[in-house]
Amino acid sequence: MKHERVGIIGAGIAGLVCADRLHREGIAVTILEKSRGVGGRSATRRLDESSCDHGAQYFTISDPLFAERTAEWRKQGVVDVWQGRIVSIEAGMIRDLNQPRERLVGTPGMNSIGKYLALNLDVRSNIEVEGVERLDEHWRVVDNAGHAYGPFDVLISTAPPFQTSRLFSEWSQQLAEQLECVMMLPCWTVILRFSAPLTIEFDGAFVNGSPLSWIARNNSKPGRGAPECWVLHASAEWSASQVDGEPAEVGSALTNEFWKLFGRELARPSLVVSHRWRYALPRDVLPMRFLFDDKLRMGCAGDWCGGPRIEGAFLSGDALATHLLEKQ
Numbered sequence: 001m002k003h004e005r006v007g008i009i010g011a012g013i014a015g016l017v018c019a020d021r022l023h024r025e026g027i028a029v030t031i032l033e034k035s036r037g038v039g040g041r042s043a044t045r046r047l048d049e050s051s052c053d054h055g056a057q058y059f060t061i062s063d064p065l066f067a068e069r070t071a072e073w074r075k076q077g078v079v080d081v082w083q084g085r086i087v088s089i090e091a092g093m094i095r096d097l098n099q100p101r102e103r104l105v106g107t108p109g110m111n112s113i114g115k116y117l118a119l120n121l122d123v124r125s126n127i128e129v130e131g132v133e134r135l136d137e138h139w140r141v142v143d144n145a146g147h148a149y150g151p152f153d154v155l156i157s158t159a160p161p162f163q164t165s166r167l168f169s170e171w172s173q174q175l176a177e178q179l180e181c182v183m184m185l186p187c188w189t190v191i192l193r194f195s196a197p198l199t200i201e202f203d204g205a206f207v208n209g210s211p212l213s214w215i216a217r218n219n220s221k222p223g224r225g226a227p228e229c230w231v232l233h234a235s236a237e238w239s240a241s242q243v244d245g246e247p248a249e250v251g252s253a254l255t256n257e258f259w260k261l262f263g264r265e266l267a268r269p270s271l272v273v274s275h276r277w278r279y280a281l282p283r284d285v286l287p288m289r290f291l292f293d294d295k296l297r298m299g300c301a302g303d304w305c306g307g308p309r310i311e312g313a314f315l316s317g318d319a320l321a322t323h324l325l326e327k328q
């Protein structure tokens with residue numbers, strides 16, 4: 001592959017990890033990303049002078065390869081342990097979790113992981129890929145402004161399955177059939193900022209029996225500093241029922257649900273920001289770590305291949321890079 005060019009759609013963890021492995025082997029990789037920043041759903045939202053993780057909240061480690069790479073991130077100060085007290089809440093009962101786990105977070109925000117991975121990579125931001133073309137055995141992609149990028153010998157997409165399917169199904173029946181099997185669930189997120197700390201005796205909670213599924217005190221994570229900032233995630237069911245809801249209405253509905261957990265409003269937030277993740281979490285995860293059409297040299301990776309969450313996205317991107325390097 002040494003002299004080949006690889007195009008990767010999406011600068012989330014899967015795309016960046018795949019690109020990083022290939023780049024280290026001297027392969028020319030171009031990443032096209034529709035957002036302004038990198039990291040995808042491992043995201044941090046800027047709010048005036050502060051910021052808050054509104055996508056992935058933390059990650060845990062079970063795979064030895066992921067453990068090895070994250071140890072390097074830790075040494076570089078890119079991630080650190082979140083020492084917050086995490087509980088579960090159900091019907092007003094607050095319980096500490098039975099199995100304490102080491103939870104790691106990007107510092108000073110979850111987006112630090114993506115920024116670190118992207119350091120030496122050719123990432124083109126603000127480019128939303130809308131079309132894929134085949135010219136003389138090569139791939140070319142076109143963005144929503146009509147600009148073309150390429151040619152690429154290999155084309156990878158790490159965009160959610162529905163978006164990847166729209167781009168790839170015209171070319172690969174094999175990939176189209178596999179992509180059809182994956183459904184992503186939405187998640188409404190609300191960020192609440194306060195001018196003073198709230199008297200809540202924990203820092204994060206899995207919530208049961210409520211439209212909320214998770215709440216967390218963002219400023220209890222390492223390196224965040226003041227002010228007091230809580231992030232609320234709605235359950236997949238509630239989010240699906242309100243998927244086209246107005247952000248302001250969703251914000252006030254979920255804020256009310258937050259206060260219900262404590263029996264009363266503890267303070268008035270100075271800022272309420274709502275964000276809808278239309279493709280937040282995979283409902284189904286494919287059993288294979290990546291998809292690749294060897295004949296057409298196009299493939300996909302992401303947290304919906306082989307395993308969910310940040311660890312799954314990492315392993316998927318890494319496995320696809322290994323596959324490409326072994327084919328050289």
Ligand SMILES: Cc1cc2nc3c(=O)[nH]c(=O)nc-3n(C[C@H](O)[C@H](O)[C@H](O)COP(=O)(O)OP(=O)(O)OC[C@H]3O[C@@H](n4cnc5c(N)ncnc54)[C@H](O)[C@@H]3O)c2cc1C
Pocket residue numbers: 009010011012013014015032033034035038039040041042054055056057058059060127128129130158159160163187189233277279280281301302303304308309310311313
């Ligand atoms: C609300 C929420 C909470 C979560 N909580 C956790 C958690 O606590 N722990 C955990 O481990 N994981 C959590 N996750 C999941 C975690 O964020 C993901 O598993 C991981 O970030 C997925 O990485 P990825 O690279 O597969 O996909 P993504 O991060 O989605 O990356 C795909 C990238 O492709 C880009 N893209 C899409 N379409 C196009 C296009 N047409 N052109 C160009 N670019 C495109 C996107 O902008 C994005 O940057 C959470 C996710 C959400 C949304």
